[in-house]
Amino acid sequence: MSQIKGFLKKFLLMFFLIFSMIPISIAEEQSVDEFISQMKNALEQKNIPAYLDCFSSKIRKIEEELINTIFDVSEMDSVAVFKAYKKTETQDDATLSVKILFQNSYSVLIEAWRLALEKMDGRWQVTEKKVTGSINNLYRLKIPSERVERVRLIEIKHVDIKITFEDAIIFYDNIPAHETALLILGKGHLFFSPSSPLEKHQLELIYKKNILQDRLKYAYLRFSDSFFKDNIKIIREDDKENLVTQADKNRAYSLFVKYYSRSFTVKNSLNGGLLSFLPEGNRALFEFEGRKIGELTYIFSPFAEEEVSLYQWKKERVINLYTPSVDKNEKRLFISFGQKFDVSNYQIDIAFNPEKFYFSGKAKVELESKIDSLSALKFKLHPDLEILRITDEDKNELFYTKDDFRKTLYIYFLHPPSRNKKASIEIFYRGKIEPPELTADVISLAQYEVTYKRSRIDKSFLYSQSSYWYPVPPGEDYFTARVKIIVPPEYSVISSGKLIEQSELKGLEKVEEIEKTGFSVNVFETKKPVKYLSFIVGKFKKIKETSAPLPLELFCTSNVDSKNNDIFEQIKDILEFYESRFGPYPFEKLSIVRRVWSYSGGHSPPSFIVLNELPRFPEEIRLIRRSSPVDLSHWKEYFLAHEIAHQWWGQGVAWDSYHDHWISEGLAQFSAVLYLREKYGERAFSNILKKFSRWIEKKSEWGPITMGSRISYFDFEAYQSIIYNKTSLVLNMLKDFLGEDLFFKGIREFFMLNRYSAASTDDFYQTIIETSGRDLKPFFKNWFESYHLPEVKVSKTVEKRAEGFLLNLKITQQKELFVFPLWIEWMENGNKVKKKLIIDRKVKDFSFELRTKPDKIKVNPDHAVPGKFFK
Template structure:
């Protein structure tokens, strides 16, 4: 899944991190959970799913699914006369075995509305199939289930605006199966180790379209205004990958080779279908060729839905996306390799790693999610260049390193309190980085040969990390136990300190390597590049001990010794180079991180001429991400920086081919508060880029807030992304009752991350608006956010804001609003 996978898509905004960290620090440490001591074995297979046939219809008013199921199974190995199916919160009207076309009732016991134990009509052997018929009603909205930080709900089946009472929101039905929520809408053995073929017949209002796994094989129009669609998935896959979607979607049909590739979007976004998803066939082709296994399913569809409970989901042949991927052409101008694009390629790679070969258990989720994360890097590298891939890879590593407690968790995790916990920065970001290290160590040819062996050996079956190791060993001829033991079955990462010493007498350069982390010593192969006399020589080295060193005899003192020259190690690193060495590294070493590290070093001490030289040069770096980094690093209060930088920034703001660079340059110039730049800022408001417009409006606000407020009024009709944020920041800081309707509506409509970003400003405005009804509207939204985002740790911060609002309203003698704020504080604190 994304990103849920997104997990990384749902990280708290930087604006709130410090405040929330303070709130966390004040909480008592949680007691040790005894469930963490339970070994999570792969569930024993008593029966195997073979085929699942469903006939469903929907009650929009009651939010019910009426289902009939014919599920075919066989004993896995040992004879059995019993069957247990997962079935959460259903009414089970009848359970029967199908014999010669007749349903013979069976005895069953429904345990706690979670699973049903069925007594079969006889003892079946493992060469005998049997079919069970179940007539049932699924009631997802009546289920008492909890989600997680990655997937914030787990009721499996979702009715969106079913009564049509919510303005501007479509009526939709969709499903979400991962981890084990498919059993909320049909009885099954809801484990990833099961595989089954599938047939789903849906009867829906005729005005709607449907989507499911596999191929649409028939459509029948009924006399009552409904239509019956039948979808068949003829290759086996796991129950959590089953999906349905129903609604008013426009379908754009594309293709890869002879297979249909389609995009399902809300009608208003249909004109942008090709802009959003049009690169999908190119990605399918790249992955197919890279893996040596052609895309395995009959079609590939992508559908965008409202109110999705995660980032996206890789349902077999039918990926479901949250609506954040929908965008207009103007929004896409600022996207580049955005979260939406990275999610699209992430979910597509799952069609091989996750769907074609599925993790045997949630403990081995790495063979699904680490690969999907890794795929984002290799696509960025392929499509946009190595710098883009390295940027994405490094950003993911930093996400892992900053994730609290991540260094204590194994990648393959047999101990956890809840399976949902495995969807974290270790499985995603760390796992993807580990695969990239292995690719570097083995080389592309051996690495991708290993993936090919793994996929072909385990096709339409299940895999785990040990099978992955064996495939890489078969491909490379190397023993890789050392790699898997430390990276897959161990926790943490090396904390590496690197220092250097030149001995002029012996002409010897010594590199001192020290791992300072607690616990295990990591075995680290690395490349070391030595630059001396206008030449670069590469050496291979291994760090086998916590304290190690390597020495090189050279003709003279080197200009640079570049440890981990490929910048591939997953490590928290302190590299004790001089600023002169970092300067040489910026101008001579080839990789993104070589230049990134030099810019970092230069930013920390801008009094040095070499540091200034790096930063000014980096304003014209070939990679846009480093141009932006250099712009943000500039200390423009220093004449030695501002004087050479200002004309370059003005040029970048007007002519750079990347809108985000132009926006960053405008932001930097805006902080100078130089009236001579006003024309540039106002001209930039006419840009098609929302990022450029937003930066320009912010810059104008710093010079002339009243003018910015006036200009913002003209931008209210068409604003998204950075421009919306700029207007929100401007209004919450300088506005009052006249601006409240805009601020309030945009806060309601905002996505999760945008809400996080706007919480503080929205709270500040709620505290100061004149009308009590406006204040109470804001308090209501903050209460809702505090409850909804409690799982992300936002509640303490929201409570702090509500307490400030209570005090402000009391001072304004608005006792009614103060009382509402007090009630909101209690509601957030009491929420589960």
């Protein structure tokens, strides 16, 4: 026994002696995570020797020069390492990607590194470092900085605006060698006079003066270095003491905090801090508060289609938007940069909890570069959505920034795609979004005031273009999509595109997903391009459907009066009517959702329509009818006809800018009126024309048709009267002027040429002129681009002739020349006679030889031409 014990002691002693001879580096194998932590700690502590120990001897000297350049030459004084992750790993090799944030008091440098690792003696070392992306044009702007002075005068003079401050304190920004921001306190004065007559008219409507003058309390300015040199003059007094109190500094700081995030700033996704970029060229922004006018923002964007804008914060509206007039000898340079990228397809998977308004999911975006090097992407996304990560097609995690104020997301490629190169990204996100009350694409038409209400409204949740529930491309980009929406089993989903798959969630493996067992999975596919994606969730019942020639579906909430069974036939009748005039229906199917809602009207996203119906109240409820310029609900098909028309106008063809908004709402209104005329006859049509004319004559001064949605900021009834009703009358006049065959030939051609794209007013002009072969520029100019209406004197005489009577008419336009068809009506032998006159000159004479004396002569009997007609 003692021999055995002696043997064991010798064995154990020999074992420990041998083990102690093994190098510690082999005994303690380093993991990749431990290496990341080692490098991160060394770099963040600026322990350069320890950091360089992470690199192989072959590249250590090169890395030492690079890192010293960043700290010494670029003067970065701190660093943070973010989002390290392993891309590939074997026993002796690994690849890492990390993001590095270098910064000092005024600037940042963000780099993405790809590191190739090899294991040497049990420890990982970097054998190759590649900078796959960098951003070095972002700054940490601050006011007040050390630079502050009191001056006798500062004058900011630019285009149509002049701002002056006397005895002013100027707080400069902290960016060395660049002038990019000022905050001014003192006795200020504003003078603003738009060089555009139409914009002067807008000021006069709002402020009763065509110029703005006011005393200012302060101003916050952002601009480029060249703008500062060319447009800002400072007069100093050498003998004046530079007295600036702490109270002045505190006020400057509070104003800076208020305004900083509004312009030229983004939120850094690495640490959530705000970063600023420098305005380029002559871009400039002035924020100021007047004693009478309140808070306004003046923005100048050179080379934009409209360079100057003036925005009022209190009422959240654009006051002016225009390009300043230039001297006759000057030529204005307008550069259209076009789309930087084109989205071709979305693949979206989301889970939606209606009770909490909660989204979670991912969006894969497939796109194509339209420029030589696409370094960044820009999308609209709701600011309440938290981004979990964004990856490229190689699963590299991408850096991004957010402008929450403008609901904008910027994504930066590690490898910028070249022109015509296809790429894709995936965005993982979650968050709570309450469905907006109103949608951007159609007007909610509140036709009633409810004084007392007990009726139950079934919950439904509509998410459309203005919700930004997925990353929305800038502009009117058309794309195809596949959308998977998961909702609780008691809810139904209707979305853009055809429902191609419906199932139930089963067999979930993750504990946190068990509660979703039994949830409804709905997959929709759009093969015809759409300009945005929408969906509605609710407790809907499918009432009826057909599959040919166009798949149609009708859904209702439980409290909708489902006895109106003829609505399905109405839908088919309206579709057939529109196809005969505008061309084929542009999408795969049409779903109609009827719901009881607090206001009437509807919304028409691609391939489905939501119709709001007012509650049917018991006896104790009282409804009060309200007047509305666009209310044609006396004819029950109106809302349905208007919303179906949007599948052509607004969806099949989009509008390019706010000037062209009539292409959606005006053409939809015109289409609905066409259908009502077909359905109910000339008497109904005459009543509609008269109503439209009354409202147009009442509201026309608020702007021309091409002022578009801007009119709604000032007078909503004016917006409806002009964009909906005036457009409808003008198109009806154009139809009468050209004749139905030529007119609808032009309309069909316009639709086909611009289908699945955004069209402009000029596109419409050109198409109608080319298809008709007529010079229509005088017609378009005053009817679309002027807020004036015709003022017409009508003189008429009836002469007795040997063989009957001669009716003489003299049409004299008192002011601007308008081109229009004018209908004349009279009774002859008990029969109504109607003639069309073409008015294309300031003075025009007409004569009609009649067998019997005309009676009850009426000029413009249906008020088809809005304006003043007098004897």
